[in-house]
Amino acid sequence: MATSLKLYSYWRSSAAWRVRIALNLKQLAYEIIPVHLVANGGEQHALEYREVNPQRFVPTLLDGARVFRQSLAIIEYLDEVHAGTMSLLPSTARDRARVRAIAQVVACDIHPLNNLRVMQFLEREFATPQVERDRWTRHWIVEGFRAVEALLSESASTGLYCDGDVPTLADVCLVPQVYNARRFGVDMSEFPIIERIDQQCLGLAAFDAARPENQPDAPAQPAM
Numbered sequence: 613m614a615t616s617l618k619l620y621s622y623w624r625s626s627a628a629w630r631v632r633i634a635l636n637l638k639q640l641a642y643e644i645i646p647v648h649l650v651a652n653g654g655e656q657h658a659l660e661y662r663e664v665n666p667q668r669f670v671p672t673l674l675d676g677a678r679v680f681r682q683s684l685a686i687i688e689y690l691d692e693v694h695a696g697t698m699s700l701l702p703s704t705a706r707d708r709a710r711v712r713a714i715a716q717v718v719a720c721d722i723h724p725l726n727n728l729r730v731m732q733f734l735e736r737e738f739a740t741p742q743v744e745r746d747r748w749t750r751h752w753i754v755e756g757f758r759a760v761e762a763l764l765s766e767s768a769s770t771g772l773y774c775d776g777d778v779p780t781l782a783d784v785c786l787v788p789q790v791y792n793a794r795r796f797g798v799d800m801s802e803f804p805i806i807e808r809i810d811q812q813c814l815g816l817a818a819f820d821a822a823r824p825e826n827q828p829d830a831p832a833q834p835a836m
Contacts, residue, residue, distance in 0.1 A: 617642035620672040622649045623827035626788035627683040628671040633784045634687040636818035638697040646829035700781045711775050714782035718789045722756035749796045757803050764805045787813050
């Protein structure tokens with residue numbers, strides 16, 4: 613079925629994953645246009661894609677002729693334009709501020725310090741070995757998760773999800789970062805609320821369908 617929504621995505625990109633979850637929660641049909649961030653020196657650097665997104669990041673969302681960039685801005689755009697579907701932000705200003713704060717700890721403070729271009733810069737410019745790059749990544753995830761765990765534990769607003777009993781923008785951002793934490797060997801036992809919410813979210817079809825391994829550009833799984 614033709615759709616006006618097209619998402620430039622990479623299967624393991626945390627930022628693109630957030631938008632996939634949001635699109636699924638809002639039950640919006642969309643087409644994925646894969647952008648491989650590693651192959652051929654990174655397809656995001658190709659001139660054709662740079663014309664779509666000058667930052668050379670994913671995700672980028674096309675809604676007809678309109679182009680949207682940055683995952684949080686895309687998600688809030690979708691939430692406003694498709695207000696008749698499930699809302700990803702609470703109804704009160706106070707609760708919206710809390711949800712945005714949790715989301716931004718992940719999207720603005722944790723993720724930028726351990727994304728691909730930072731790792732490539734550390735390797736290229738400082739010859740930082742893999743073991744030290746992994747240590748860097750774990751450090752900043754743990755620092756951020758300690759803050760998120762505190763925000764969740766101190767508030768009566770925390771429910772089945774980060775805010776109440778329906779998923780919000782906060783959960784949309786949190787789940788991909790938990791995946792990254794496990795990928796880099798973070799001990800998650802320090803974060804029981806985060807772990808509980810992550811499992812609650814992954815029990816929903818919208819979150820499950822957005823997992824990296826379920827994407828059309830994911831590498832084939834080795835035969836067992």
